[in-house]
Amino acid sequence: MRDAKNTSARRFPVLRAFLTASALVTALLAPATARAGEAGNTGGPGQDIPRLTDRQGRTLTLHGWNIEDKTHRGDEALTAVTERHLRDMRAKGFDFARLLVFWDDLEPEPGRFSRGYLRRIERILDWAERYDVKVVIDAHQDVFGPRFGHRGIPDWATRTDGLPFEKHPDDWFAEYFEPAVQRAFTHLYDDPDLRTAQARMWRTLAARLARHPAVLGYDLVNEPMGELQPGEDLASAARRIERDQLTPMYNRLADAVRSADDDAWVFVEPTPIVGEGVPTGLGRIRDPRVVYAPHFYNGTMEAGGDYDPGAGWMEAYERAVTAYPERYRVPVVVGEWGPLNSTLPNMNRFYRDAMASLGRYSSGWAAYVWCYGGGYCAVDDTGAFRTNKDLTAEPYAEAVAGTVRSAAYDSVTGVYRLAYRAASHGSRTTVLSLPPGTWRITAGGGATVVRRTAGRAWVLAAPGSRATVTAERG
Numbered sequence: 001m002r003d004a005k006n007t008s009a010r011r012f013p014v015l016r017a018f019l020t021a022s023a024l025v026t027a028l029l030a031p032a033t034a035r036a037g038e039a040g041n042t043g044g045p046g047q048d049i050p051r052l053t054d055r056q057g058r059t060l061t062l063h064g065w066n067i068e069d070k071t072h073r074g075d076e077a078l079t080a081v082t083e084r085h086l087r088d089m090r091a092k093g094f095d096f097a098r099l100l101v102f103w104d105d106l107e108p109e110p111g112r113f114s115r116g117y118l119r120r121i122e123r124i125l126d127w128a129e130r131y132d133v134k135v136v137i138d139a140h141q142d143v144f145g146p147r148f149g150h151r152g153i154p155d156w157a158t159r160t161d162g163l164p165f166e167k168h169p170d171d172w173f174a175e176y177f178e179p180a181v182q183r184a185f186t187h188l189y190d191d192p193d194l195r196t197a198q199a200r201m202w203r204t205l206a207a208r209l210a211r212h213p214a215v216l217g218y219d220l221v222n223e224p225m226g227e228l229q230p231g232e233d234l235a236s237a238a239r240r241i242e243r244d245q246l247t248p249m250y251n252r253l254a255d256a257v258r259s260a261d262d263d264a265w266v267f268v269e270p271t272p273i274v275g276e277g278v279p280t281g282l283g284r285i286r287d288p289r290v291v292y293a294p295h296f297y298n299g300t301m302e303a304g305g306d307y308d309p310g311a312g313w314m315e316a317y318e319r320a321v322t323a324y325p326e327r328y329r330v331p332v333v334v335g336e337w338g339p340l341n342s343t344l345p346n347m348n349r350f351y352r353d354a355m356a357s358l359g360r361y362s363s364g365w366a367a368y369v370w371c372y373g374g375g376y377c378a379v380d381d382t383g384a385f386r387t388n389k390d391l392t393a394e395p396y397a398e399a400v401a402g403t404v405r406s407a408a409y410d411s412v413t414g415v416y417r418l419a420y421r422a423a424s425h426g427s428r429t430t431v432l433s434l435p436p437g438t439w440r441i442t443a444g445g446g447a448t449v450v451r452r453t454a455g456r457a458w459v460l461a462a463p464g465s466r467a468t469v470t471a472e473r474g
Contacts, residue, residue, distance in 0.1 A: 002303055046322045046361025051404065052291065055263065056427040059400040059420075061407075062134065062216075062333060062364025063392070063433070064096025065089060065378055067124075068371075070142075070151055075077040077105040078120040078435055083127045085370055088383055093455055094436035095131050095398045097123060098219065098335055098366035100140040103201055104154040107317070110197065118208050122428040126289050128214040136267055136366070137201070137209065138219040138335070143175045144184050152177075152222075157194055159187040173302075174438060189226070189245040198249075199256035210261035217265030219293055223272045238273035239281030240377040243329045245285040246270070246429035267293040269335065270324075275299070277316030292325045296337035296354070296365075304340055307350035322361050334358060334365040338376060343387045351391035352411060393435035395471045401427045401461065414473030422446065422461035430459040430469070438474030443467065 010103045052060040069080035081099075089097065103115050121137070128135045141152025148165060150172075165180035175181060188194050202220070209215050226241035228234070250268045257266055259426075266287050270280035275297040282292075298313050300306075337354065339347060358365050367389075371377040378389050378443030384395070394409045395416035402422040409416040422428065432441070434455050439459045443449050451458040461467035 009438075009458055013080065015026045015423065039177075046318070046326075046332075049207070049322060049361055050329055050331050051323045052265070052333065052363035054399060055177050056399075056401075057423070058168050058427055058430070059357050059397075059402070059404050060363060061396050061398055061400075062096035062366070063394075063396055064094045064098065064133070064364070065370035066098045066100060066138075066336060066368050068100035068140070068369060070100070073105060074108075075116060075470055077102070077114075077117055080123065081124055083130075086124070086127040086131045087131050088379070089370055090133055091455065092437070093395075095133055095391050096136075096216075096364060096366055097128060097370070098136045098138050100153045100222070101205075102140055103157075103198075104146050104151060106205065107154060107197075107201055110156055111200075118205075121209070122140050122212065125209070125212045125214040127274050127275060127380045129212070133214065135214045136217045136219050136333075136335075137205065137263075138222055138267075139205075140222040141174065141224075142222075147184070148175060148178075148181055153184070153188060155329065157188065157197055159194075160184055176225045177228075182225070185225055186227045186245075188250055195249075195252060198424035199223050199252055202253050202256040203260050206257045207260035210264070215264055217267050217289075217291060218257055218261075219267040219269065220250055220257075222269065222335075223247075224269060225271055230398075236271060238271040238278055242270055243283055244295055246286070250282075250285050251287075251372075254285055254290070258287065263289075265289045265291050267291045267314050267333065267335065269293050269295070271299065274315065274321060277313065277320045279320045282324055284328055285330075290328075290330045291363075292330050293335040293435075294321050294332070294334045296321075296334045296358075298339075301339040301341075301350075305348040306341075306344040307339070307353075309346060309353065314353055316369065318361065320359055325361075333360040335364050336368045337365060338367045338389075340376060342389055343456070347388045348391070351388050355391060355394065355411075386414040395434050395439070397429045397430060397469070398433045399429075401430050405466075416471040418469040419445075420461075420467050422463055422465045424463045428460055429461065430461065430467070432457040432459065434469060434471060438471045442470045442472075446471075 005158055030271040031460035054060050067081050067085050069078045072079050086220045101121060107113050125135055145153035147155050147158040160180035160183050163179035163183050165178045168174040179443055224246055226245055228237045254266045266289060268285055268290060270282055272295055274280055276299060370374050372381050374378055397407060399416050400420050402420040405419040407418045441449050443459050444466045446462035447455055447459050447469060450460045459469055
Protein backbone atom coordinates (compact mmCIF):
# COMPACT_ATOMS: atom_id res chain seq x y z
CA MET A 1 0.00 0.00 0.00
CA ARG A 2 1.26 3.48 -0.84
CA ASP A 3 2.13 5.49 2.25
CA ALA A 4 -0.79 7.82 2.95
CA LYS A 5 1.46 10.41 4.58
CA ASN A 6 3.64 10.74 1.49
CA THR A 7 0.75 11.58 -0.83
CA SER A 8 -1.81 14.35 -0.78
CA ALA A 9 -4.07 12.21 1.41
CA ARG A 10 -5.42 14.20 4.30
CA ARG A 11 -5.26 13.33 7.95
CA PHE A 12 -7.34 14.38 10.96
CA PRO A 13 -10.55 15.95 9.55
CA VAL A 14 -12.49 13.55 11.76
CA LEU A 15 -10.33 14.55 14.72
CA ARG A 16 -11.06 18.19 14.07
CA ALA A 17 -14.77 17.42 14.09
CA PHE A 18 -14.44 15.81 17.51
CA LEU A 19 -12.58 18.82 18.86
CA THR A 20 -14.73 21.70 17.59
CA ALA A 21 -17.41 21.52 20.28
CA SER A 22 -16.97 24.56 22.51
CA ALA A 23 -17.08 22.60 25.75
CA LEU A 24 -14.28 20.36 24.57
CA VAL A 25 -12.15 23.26 23.38
CA THR A 26 -12.43 24.75 26.86
CA ALA A 27 -11.49 21.39 28.34
CA LEU A 28 -8.38 21.28 26.16
CA LEU A 29 -6.94 24.70 26.78
CA ALA A 30 -7.76 25.41 30.41
CA PRO A 31 -6.39 22.16 31.87
CA ALA A 32 -3.16 22.60 29.94
CA THR A 33 -2.32 25.71 31.92
CA ALA A 34 -3.46 24.23 35.22
CA ARG A 35 -1.44 21.06 34.79
CA ALA A 36 1.69 23.01 33.94
CA GLY A 37 1.31 24.82 37.25
CA GLU A 38 0.67 21.57 39.12
CA ALA A 39 3.91 20.17 37.73
CA GLY A 40 5.83 22.89 39.55
CA ASN A 41 6.84 24.82 36.45
CA THR A 42 7.50 28.41 37.45
CA GLY A 43 9.78 29.46 34.59
CA GLY A 44 7.59 28.62 31.63
CA PRO A 45 6.88 25.27 30.01
CA GLY A 46 9.86 22.95 29.73
CA GLN A 47 12.15 24.59 32.26
CA ASP A 48 12.23 21.60 34.62
CA ILE A 49 12.55 18.79 32.10
CA PRO A 50 15.72 16.68 32.28
CA ARG A 51 17.88 16.15 29.20
CA LEU A 52 18.69 13.03 27.27
CA THR A 53 22.22 11.68 27.77
CA ASP A 54 24.51 9.25 25.96
CA ARG A 55 26.57 6.33 27.28
CA GLN A 56 29.33 8.78 28.28
CA GLY A 57 26.94 10.95 30.26
CA ARG A 58 27.02 13.80 27.73
CA THR A 59 23.90 15.90 27.17
CA LEU A 60 22.37 15.03 23.81
CA THR A 61 20.39 17.06 21.31
CA LEU A 62 18.85 15.08 18.45
CA HIS A 63 17.87 16.64 15.13
CA GLY A 64 16.70 14.19 12.51
CA TRP A 65 14.03 12.52 10.44
CA ASN A 66 11.89 9.44 10.23
CA ILE A 67 12.99 6.85 7.67
CA GLU A 68 10.60 4.21 6.42
CA ASP A 69 9.43 1.74 3.80
CA LYS A 70 5.67 1.33 3.95
CA THR A 71 5.40 -0.03 0.42
CA HIS A 72 7.41 -3.26 0.43
CA ARG A 73 6.64 -6.39 2.43
CA GLY A 74 8.01 -9.86 2.97
CA ASP A 75 11.37 -10.45 1.29
CA GLU A 76 11.30 -6.88 -0.09
CA ALA A 77 10.53 -5.18 3.25
CA LEU A 78 12.78 -2.20 4.05
CA THR A 79 14.47 -2.31 0.64
CA ALA A 80 13.33 1.27 -0.10
CA VAL A 81 15.60 2.52 2.72
CA THR A 82 19.10 2.89 1.29
CA GLU A 83 22.51 4.04 2.39
CA ARG A 84 21.77 7.32 0.62
CA HIS A 85 19.13 8.16 3.24
CA LEU A 86 21.65 8.07 6.08
CA ARG A 87 24.46 9.68 4.09
CA ASP A 88 22.32 12.58 2.89
CA MET A 89 20.80 13.20 6.33
CA ARG A 90 24.23 13.43 7.94
CA ALA A 91 25.51 15.66 5.14
CA LYS A 92 22.66 18.11 5.84
CA GLY A 93 23.60 18.22 9.53
CA PHE A 94 21.21 15.66 11.07
CA ASP A 95 22.39 13.10 13.61
CA PHE A 96 19.19 11.15 14.32
CA ALA A 97 16.85 8.72 12.56
CA ARG A 98 13.62 7.14 13.74
CA LEU A 99 13.43 3.86 11.83
CA LEU A 100 9.94 2.45 11.27
CA VAL A 101 9.69 -1.33 11.64
CA PHE A 102 6.53 -3.42 11.45
CA TRP A 103 5.53 -6.32 13.66
CA ASP A 104 3.67 -7.93 10.74
CA ASP A 105 6.97 -8.11 8.81
CA LEU A 106 9.00 -9.21 11.83
CA GLU A 107 6.65 -12.02 12.94
CA PRO A 108 4.40 -13.04 10.03
CA GLU A 109 3.25 -16.15 11.94
CA PRO A 110 3.06 -16.60 15.72
CA GLY A 111 6.54 -17.48 17.00
CA ARG A 112 8.20 -17.38 13.57
CA PHE A 113 10.48 -14.36 13.29
CA SER A 114 11.89 -13.30 9.94
CA ARG A 115 15.67 -13.57 9.92
CA GLY A 116 15.78 -11.67 6.65
CA TYR A 117 13.87 -8.76 8.14
CA LEU A 118 16.21 -8.63 11.14
CA ARG A 119 19.23 -8.64 8.81
CA ARG A 120 17.78 -5.74 6.82
CA ILE A 121 17.24 -3.75 10.03
CA GLU A 122 20.87 -4.43 10.96
CA ARG A 123 22.03 -3.34 7.50
CA ILE A 124 20.34 0.04 8.01
CA LEU A 125 21.90 0.30 11.46
CA ASP A 126 25.31 -0.41 9.95
CA TRP A 127 24.83 2.51 7.56
CA ALA A 128 23.78 4.68 10.50
CA GLU A 129 26.92 3.73 12.38
CA ARG A 130 29.03 4.54 9.32
CA TYR A 131 27.64 8.08 9.23
CA ASP A 132 27.40 8.48 13.02
CA VAL A 133 23.60 8.71 13.09
CA LYS A 134 21.77 7.61 16.25
CA VAL A 135 18.69 5.44 15.67
CA VAL A 136 15.47 4.79 17.55
CA ILE A 137 13.65 1.64 16.47
CA ASP A 138 9.95 2.48 16.16
CA ALA A 139 7.38 -0.34 16.35
CA HIS A 140 5.06 1.36 13.91
CA GLN A 141 1.38 0.91 13.26
CA ASP A 142 -1.09 2.84 11.15
CA VAL A 143 -4.76 1.99 11.74
CA PHE A 144 -3.63 -1.10 13.65
CA GLY A 145 -2.34 -3.23 10.79
CA PRO A 146 -2.85 -5.22 7.58
CA ARG A 147 -6.34 -6.45 8.51
CA PHE A 148 -7.45 -2.88 7.74
CA GLY A 149 -5.18 -2.26 4.75
CA HIS A 150 -2.30 -0.66 6.67
CA ARG A 151 0.84 -1.84 8.47
CA GLY A 152 1.69 -2.80 12.04
CA ILE A 153 0.02 -5.43 14.20
CA PRO A 154 -0.05 -8.84 12.41
CA ASP A 155 -3.31 -10.21 11.12
CA TRP A 156 -3.00 -13.18 13.48
CA ALA A 157 -2.98 -10.75 16.45
CA THR A 158 -6.04 -8.79 15.23
CA ARG A 159 -9.39 -9.55 16.89
CA THR A 160 -12.50 -7.58 16.00
CA ASP A 161 -15.41 -9.63 17.43
CA GLY A 162 -17.03 -9.33 14.01
CA LEU A 163 -17.55 -5.57 14.32
CA PRO A 164 -17.79 -3.54 11.09
CA PHE A 165 -15.01 -1.68 9.32
CA GLU A 166 -15.34 0.82 6.49
CA LYS A 167 -12.48 2.37 4.52
CA HIS A 168 -12.14 6.17 4.38
CA PRO A 169 -9.96 6.86 1.31
CA ASP A 170 -9.98 10.64 1.78
CA ASP A 171 -9.37 10.61 5.54
CA TRP A 172 -7.41 7.52 6.56
CA PHE A 173 -7.17 8.69 10.18
CA ALA A 174 -10.96 8.36 10.45
CA GLU A 175 -10.49 4.61 10.15
CA TYR A 176 -9.17 4.59 13.73
CA PHE A 177 -12.74 5.28 14.83
CA GLU A 178 -14.24 2.31 13.02
CA PRO A 179 -15.68 -0.20 15.54
CA ALA A 180 -13.50 -3.11 14.36
CA VAL A 181 -10.29 -1.10 14.71
CA GLN A 182 -11.19 0.18 18.15
CA ARG A 183 -12.04 -3.31 19.36
CA ALA A 184 -8.74 -4.65 18.00
CA PHE A 185 -6.87 -2.19 20.24
CA THR A 186 -8.89 -3.31 23.26
CA HIS A 187 -7.95 -6.94 22.64
CA LEU A 188 -4.28 -6.03 22.18
CA TYR A 189 -4.23 -4.27 25.53
CA ASP A 190 -6.38 -6.74 27.47
CA ASP A 191 -5.94 -10.30 26.09
CA PRO A 192 -3.26 -12.22 28.02
CA ASP A 193 -1.97 -14.14 24.98
CA LEU A 194 -1.62 -10.96 22.90
CA ARG A 195 0.16 -9.23 25.76
CA THR A 196 2.59 -12.16 25.88
CA ALA A 197 3.08 -12.09 22.12
CA GLN A 198 3.80 -8.35 22.03
CA ALA A 199 6.35 -8.70 24.85
CA ARG A 200 7.94 -11.65 23.03
CA MET A 201 8.28 -9.52 19.91
CA TRP A 202 10.13 -6.82 21.83
CA ARG A 203 12.41 -9.30 23.62
CA THR A 204 13.36 -10.77 20.26
CA LEU A 205 14.02 -7.39 18.67
CA ALA A 206 15.97 -5.99 21.62
CA ALA A 207 18.05 -9.15 22.00
CA ARG A 208 19.08 -8.95 18.36
CA LEU A 209 19.90 -5.21 18.38
CA ALA A 210 21.10 -4.56 21.93
CA ARG A 211 24.79 -4.48 21.13
CA HIS A 212 24.57 -2.41 17.95
CA PRO A 213 26.34 0.93 18.54
CA ALA A 214 23.85 2.89 16.41
CA VAL A 215 20.85 1.98 18.59
CA LEU A 216 19.86 4.74 20.98
CA GLY A 217 16.49 3.33 22.01
CA TYR A 218 13.16 1.72 21.21
CA ASP A 219 9.81 3.43 20.56
CA LEU A 220 7.38 0.84 21.93
CA VAL A 221 4.37 1.62 19.72
CA ASN A 222 3.55 4.39 17.26
CA GLU A 223 0.50 6.61 17.82
CA PRO A 224 -1.49 4.19 20.02
CA MET A 225 -5.24 4.54 20.03
CA GLY A 226 -8.13 2.72 21.73
CA GLU A 227 -11.85 2.22 22.05
CA LEU A 228 -14.20 5.04 23.04
CA GLN A 229 -16.89 4.21 25.55
CA PRO A 230 -20.54 5.27 24.95
CA GLY A 231 -21.04 8.98 25.57
CA GLU A 232 -17.32 9.64 26.06
CA ASP A 233 -15.67 12.63 24.36
CA LEU A 234 -12.34 12.13 22.65
CA ALA A 235 -10.18 14.02 25.14
CA SER A 236 -11.59 12.04 28.08
CA ALA A 237 -11.23 8.79 26.16
CA ALA A 238 -7.61 9.54 25.31
CA ARG A 239 -6.69 10.21 28.95
CA ARG A 240 -8.49 7.05 30.11
CA ILE A 241 -6.81 4.88 27.46
CA GLU A 242 -3.42 6.36 28.34
CA ARG A 243 -3.96 5.84 32.08
CA ASP A 244 -5.63 2.42 32.15
CA GLN A 245 -4.26 0.66 29.05
CA LEU A 246 -1.12 2.33 27.73
CA THR A 247 0.61 2.77 31.09
CA PRO A 248 0.46 -0.94 32.05
CA MET A 249 1.33 -1.92 28.46
CA TYR A 250 4.43 0.28 28.48
CA ASN A 251 5.53 -1.16 31.81
CA ARG A 252 5.16 -4.69 30.41
CA LEU A 253 7.07 -3.87 27.25
CA ALA A 254 9.79 -1.96 29.09
CA ASP A 255 10.35 -5.06 31.22
CA ALA A 256 10.55 -7.15 28.03
CA VAL A 257 13.16 -4.82 26.54
CA ARG A 258 15.18 -4.79 29.75
CA SER A 259 15.39 -8.58 29.76
CA ALA A 260 17.57 -8.22 26.65
CA ASP A 261 18.96 -4.66 26.71
CA ASP A 262 19.72 -2.87 29.97
CA ASP A 263 21.20 0.25 28.39
CA ALA A 264 18.98 1.70 25.64
CA TRP A 265 16.34 4.36 26.18
CA VAL A 266 12.67 3.33 26.09
CA PHE A 267 10.43 5.79 24.22
CA VAL A 268 6.73 5.98 25.14
CA GLU A 269 4.03 7.88 23.26
CA PRO A 270 0.66 9.28 24.28
CA THR A 271 -2.25 9.01 21.87
CA PRO A 272 -2.10 11.42 18.87
CA ILE A 273 -4.76 13.55 20.57
CA VAL A 274 -1.92 15.38 22.36
CA GLY A 275 -1.38 17.25 19.09
CA GLU A 276 -4.49 19.31 19.80
CA GLY A 277 -3.24 20.41 23.22
CA VAL A 278 -4.76 17.62 25.31
CA PRO A 279 -2.56 16.76 28.35
CA THR A 280 -1.80 13.06 28.55
CA GLY A 281 -3.22 10.66 31.13
CA LEU A 282 -0.13 8.43 31.09
CA GLY A 283 1.13 7.31 34.47
CA ARG A 284 4.62 6.48 35.65
CA ILE A 285 6.67 4.02 33.60
CA ARG A 286 8.83 2.10 36.04
CA ASP A 287 12.11 2.24 34.17
CA PRO A 288 15.18 4.41 34.76
CA ARG A 289 15.67 5.31 31.07
CA VAL A 290 12.30 6.51 29.77
CA VAL A 291 11.78 9.17 27.09
CA TYR A 292 8.42 10.83 26.53
CA ALA A 293 7.91 10.85 22.74
CA PRO A 294 4.77 12.77 21.68
CA HIS A 295 3.98 13.78 18.12
CA PHE A 296 3.53 17.37 17.02
CA TYR A 297 0.71 17.52 14.48
CA ASN A 298 -2.06 20.08 14.13
CA GLY A 299 -5.42 19.04 12.70
CA THR A 300 -5.82 22.08 10.43
CA MET A 301 -2.41 21.67 8.83
CA GLU A 302 -2.83 17.90 8.56
CA ALA A 303 -5.97 18.59 6.54
CA GLY A 304 -3.92 20.73 4.15
CA GLY A 305 -4.55 24.11 5.77
CA ASP A 306 -2.09 26.89 6.59
CA TYR A 307 -0.54 27.72 9.96
CA ASP A 308 -2.36 30.38 11.98
CA PRO A 309 0.19 32.06 14.28
CA GLY A 310 -2.57 33.79 16.24
CA ALA A 311 -4.66 30.72 17.02
CA GLY A 312 -2.67 29.76 20.12
CA TRP A 313 -2.30 26.13 19.06
CA MET A 314 1.47 25.93 19.45
CA GLU A 315 1.33 27.54 22.89
CA ALA A 316 -1.42 25.15 24.01
CA TYR A 317 0.54 22.18 22.69
CA GLU A 318 3.69 23.27 24.51
CA ARG A 319 1.86 23.70 27.81
CA ALA A 320 0.16 20.33 27.47
CA VAL A 321 3.14 18.35 26.28
CA THR A 322 5.51 19.55 29.01
CA ALA A 323 3.30 18.62 31.98
CA TYR A 324 4.05 14.88 31.90
CA PRO A 325 7.86 15.07 31.63
CA GLU A 326 8.01 17.75 34.30
CA ARG A 327 5.96 15.61 36.67
CA TYR A 328 7.81 12.35 36.05
CA ARG A 329 11.25 13.83 35.38
CA VAL A 330 11.86 12.27 31.96
CA PRO A 331 13.34 13.83 28.81
CA VAL A 332 11.27 14.63 25.72
CA VAL A 333 12.00 13.71 22.10
CA VAL A 334 9.27 14.57 19.60
CA GLY A 335 8.93 11.54 17.34
CA GLU A 336 7.10 13.07 14.37
CA TRP A 337 6.23 16.55 13.15
CA GLY A 338 5.87 18.58 9.97
CA PRO A 339 2.97 19.80 7.82
CA LEU A 340 1.52 18.18 4.72
CA ASN A 341 1.98 21.33 2.62
CA SER A 342 5.08 23.36 3.44
CA THR A 343 4.55 25.89 0.64
CA LEU A 344 1.60 27.81 2.09
CA PRO A 345 2.06 31.52 2.99
CA ASN A 346 2.57 31.07 6.74
CA MET A 347 4.76 27.97 6.61
CA ASN A 348 8.02 29.90 6.86
CA ARG A 349 6.70 31.35 10.11
CA PHE A 350 5.54 27.88 11.21
CA TYR A 351 8.96 26.31 10.84
CA ARG A 352 10.64 29.16 12.69
CA ASP A 353 8.09 29.04 15.51
CA ALA A 354 8.25 25.25 15.68
CA MET A 355 12.05 25.13 15.86
CA ALA A 356 12.03 27.70 18.65
CA SER A 357 9.31 25.84 20.55
CA LEU A 358 10.99 22.45 20.23
CA GLY A 359 14.24 23.97 21.46
CA ARG A 360 12.59 25.21 24.66
CA TYR A 361 11.55 21.85 26.08
CA SER A 362 12.79 18.90 24.03
CA SER A 363 16.03 16.99 23.77
CA GLY A 364 15.35 16.71 20.08
CA TRP A 365 13.03 15.57 17.34
CA ALA A 366 12.55 13.49 14.21
CA ALA A 367 10.63 15.31 11.50
CA TYR A 368 8.43 13.40 9.06
CA VAL A 369 9.81 12.11 6.66
CA TRP A 370 13.20 11.72 4.91
CA CYS A 371 12.23 10.71 1.40
CA TYR A 372 12.79 11.99 -2.12
CA GLY A 373 9.64 13.41 -3.68
CA GLY A 374 6.52 15.36 -2.70
CA GLY A 375 4.02 15.49 0.16
CA TYR A 376 5.74 15.13 3.50
CA CYS A 377 9.17 14.37 1.95
CA ALA A 378 12.06 16.44 3.27
CA VAL A 379 13.84 16.70 -0.07
CA ASP A 380 13.00 16.45 -3.74
CA ASP A 381 14.25 13.89 -6.25
CA THR A 382 17.59 15.72 -6.54
CA GLY A 383 18.15 15.77 -2.77
CA ALA A 384 17.46 19.52 -2.39
CA PHE A 385 15.31 20.66 0.51
CA ARG A 386 11.70 21.29 -0.37
CA THR A 387 10.17 24.69 0.38
CA ASN A 388 10.83 25.91 3.96
CA LYS A 389 12.17 22.52 5.11
CA ASP A 390 15.70 23.87 4.98
CA LEU A 391 14.75 25.75 8.17
CA THR A 392 15.09 22.46 10.06
CA ALA A 393 18.84 22.49 9.31
CA GLU A 394 20.58 24.68 11.84
CA PRO A 395 23.65 24.47 14.10
CA TYR A 396 23.24 22.60 17.38
CA ALA A 397 25.33 20.79 19.98
CA GLU A 398 24.63 17.13 19.40
CA ALA A 399 26.66 16.12 22.48
CA VAL A 400 27.77 18.38 25.36
CA ALA A 401 30.30 17.19 27.91
CA GLY A 402 28.74 19.05 30.79
CA THR A 403 25.59 20.91 31.83
CA VAL A 404 24.03 23.19 29.24
CA ARG A 405 23.39 26.68 30.57
CA SER A 406 21.99 28.10 27.32
CA ALA A 407 21.86 27.20 23.65
CA ALA A 408 20.17 29.18 20.89
CA TYR A 409 20.37 29.84 17.18
CA ASP A 410 19.31 33.13 15.61
CA SER A 411 18.26 32.28 12.07
CA VAL A 412 18.19 35.97 11.10
CA THR A 413 21.81 36.71 12.03
CA GLY A 414 23.03 33.16 11.44
CA VAL A 415 24.66 32.93 14.89
CA TYR A 416 24.54 29.95 17.26
CA ARG A 417 25.67 30.34 20.86
CA LEU A 418 26.26 27.60 23.42
CA ALA A 419 27.21 28.07 27.06
CA TYR A 420 27.84 25.13 29.39
CA ARG A 421 29.52 24.12 32.61
CA ALA A 422 32.11 21.56 31.54
CA ALA A 423 31.99 18.19 33.27
CA SER A 424 34.51 17.55 36.02
CA HIS A 425 34.74 13.86 35.23
CA GLY A 426 34.26 11.62 32.22
CA SER A 427 34.21 12.78 28.62
CA ARG A 428 35.45 16.32 27.97
CA THR A 429 34.53 16.44 24.28
CA THR A 430 31.59 18.47 23.02
CA VAL A 431 30.42 17.97 19.43
CA LEU A 432 28.67 20.58 17.28
CA SER A 433 26.68 19.72 14.17
CA LEU A 434 26.62 22.28 11.37
CA PRO A 435 24.47 22.41 8.23
CA PRO A 436 26.15 22.88 4.84
CA GLY A 437 27.86 26.22 4.37
CA THR A 438 30.79 28.20 5.73
CA TRP A 439 30.89 28.51 9.52
CA ARG A 440 33.34 30.30 11.80
CA ILE A 441 33.69 28.53 15.17
CA THR A 442 35.11 30.23 18.25
CA ALA A 443 35.39 28.96 21.82
CA GLY A 444 36.11 30.62 25.16
CA GLY A 445 35.99 30.18 28.92
CA GLY A 446 38.49 27.35 28.98
CA ALA A 447 37.23 25.68 25.80
CA THR A 448 39.19 25.06 22.60
CA VAL A 449 38.13 23.90 19.15
CA VAL A 450 40.35 20.88 18.62
CA ARG A 451 39.01 19.48 15.34
CA ARG A 452 36.92 20.52 12.33
CA THR A 453 35.39 18.56 9.48
CA ALA A 454 32.66 19.39 7.00
CA GLY A 455 29.53 19.70 9.09
CA ARG A 456 31.03 19.14 12.54
CA ALA A 457 33.31 20.65 15.18
CA TRP A 458 34.84 19.11 18.32
CA VAL A 459 35.45 21.24 21.41
CA LEU A 460 37.55 20.37 24.45
CA ALA A 461 36.95 22.23 27.73
CA ALA A 462 38.83 22.33 31.00
CA PRO A 463 37.02 20.38 33.76
CA GLY A 464 34.48 22.54 35.56
CA SER A 465 35.04 25.56 33.30
CA ARG A 466 32.28 27.87 32.11
CA ALA A 467 32.74 27.13 28.42
CA THR A 468 31.26 29.05 25.52
CA VAL A 469 31.09 28.19 21.83
CA THR A 470 29.87 30.37 18.96
CA ALA A 471 29.18 29.37 15.38
CA GLU A 472 28.67 32.17 12.84
CA ARG A 473 27.61 31.65 9.26
CA GLY A 474 30.22 33.00 6.84
